[in-house]
Amino acid sequence: MEWVVILSVLVMTILCLLRFNVILSIVVAAITAGLLSGLNISDSITMMVEGMGGAANTALSYILLGAFAVAISYTGITSLLVNFIIRILTGKKTMMLLALAGVASLSQNLVPVHIAFIPILIPPLLKVFDKMRMDRRAVAIALTFGLKAPYIMIPAGYGLIFHGLIIDGLQNNGAEITTNQTTMAMLIPGLGMVVGLLVAIFITYRKDKEPKETQEDTSSNIATKTESNITFEKKHVLTLVAIGLALIVQIIFDNLILGALTGLVALLLFVVIPFKEMDRVMTDGISMMGTISFVILIASGFANVLEQTGAVQSLVEVTQTLSDNQAVIAFVLLILGLFITIGIGTSFGTIPIIAALFVPICIAAGFSPMATAALVGTAGALGDAGSPASDSTLGPTSGLNADGNHNHIWDTCVPTFLHYNIPLFIFGWIAAMVL
Structure with a gap:
């Protein structure tokens, strides 16, 4: 039972590396986990489908x-935005990549829209990237940095949610810690991502x-088109108002669905989007984000x-018998976090699961609350970059593959895995040792 997580995640990873469809790879991995846990195929699928509802809000x-x-x-x-970027940054590859990382970072904290900016901004820039002979893998890495590093290090926007999950996970399992201590603990692992970038x-x-x-x-996706002679008009002012309304509603009600609906309704009421075009807008929106939504649903299943069969708990319990050395325990817990998060595809969803299992081990091994927070936070974040099922990788691919020339696994997942998970692991282990 203790090897179910590792074997099923390996199945998913190998299939993805062989360019097998990501959704089908996760389905096969889920069935594998069920069979290894003693379930039959039918029960495994039923349990997977029952778990998909947990991500319905995110998918919608x-x-x-x-x-x-x-x-x-x-x-x-x-x-207008694309033309500005082209005018200022064309030919300046390093500045372009750092600017993209900066814009992505703002999407997590200052203007918390997460990956929604990518299909708006990136497709029109693809021809610019090609003209500059820019490696799209570098663009994927820059975007993933902005989608992940801010919530690891900064307790604002999505970062406030992530840090809150760490704090709740520790406090609910017998370890007291403050927001400031959690922020300090997560700065060290976050610096690892800076190094990777x-x-x-x-x-x-x-x-x-x-x-x-x-x-x-041959796509009708209007997000991939841009114009060079466009000027700022009244409809653009109304568009900015709609964006502002969507952001305000999202922040007030803490609800992405309500925020997006507000923005769409505002654009219709302002007659910026003709009513007759709404079907095409929704179709293109589904085409753009539908795959991401289905991957997230399947990953939740x-x-x-893994959770209902007790596979994760069994794997963690094995670590308690491996050693009483803090360095070894920290190393093993981070490895477990890497496997769990790659399979689940979300660090936010992983934290509550691993906190309940990791915190008692950390307390028994004598780790300080800050060291425990660093271990739990890093273990949850490990694998998010590089996971085929993570929105931190699916988002960049959705924009970079608008012309069909960017592979999700080899051009996004593998590069982000190497450049972020390795330094995250090293810096997270150091944090556990020094805090």
């Missing part, structure tokens, strides 16, 4: 955010890369199989 919010993104692009305001930009992907032949664009 992403669909509506995708439609909102398409609606915003319809107004042409995206072209700089290595990618200045060393790994510094050389020019010849672009692939662009496939003929996979997580339910």
